[in-house]
Amino acid sequence: MKHVNVRWNPVTQQWFCIKCGRTSDQANVDAAFEQLDPYECHVPAVEAPRAEPGTETVGLMKKPY
Numbered sequence: 001m002k003h004v005n006v007r008w009n010p011v012t013q014q015w016f017c018i019k020c021g022r023t024s025d026q027a028n029v030d031a032a033f034e035q036l037d038p039y040e041c042h043v044p045a046v047e048a049p050r051a052e053p054g055t056e057t058v059g060l061m062k063k064p065y
């Protein structure tokens with residue numbers, strides 16, 4: 001089988017491959033393997049850019065008096 005790291009996600013009630021991220025909503029893991037097997041298990045070559053909330057302004061200086 002190609003997807004060796006298939007886990008159950010109790011939140012979405014789906015099997016998912018932790019390597020390539022494919023999911024299957026089959027009832028058992030054997031059926032999930034069957035569904036995922038035609039697909040290649042490769043990590044999507046997409047660089048996930050970190051969503052940083054802009055540049056924070058840290059120049060605020062409070063004067064206590």
Ligand SMILES: [Zn+2]
Nearest residue numbers: 003017020041
């Ligand atoms: Zn996979």
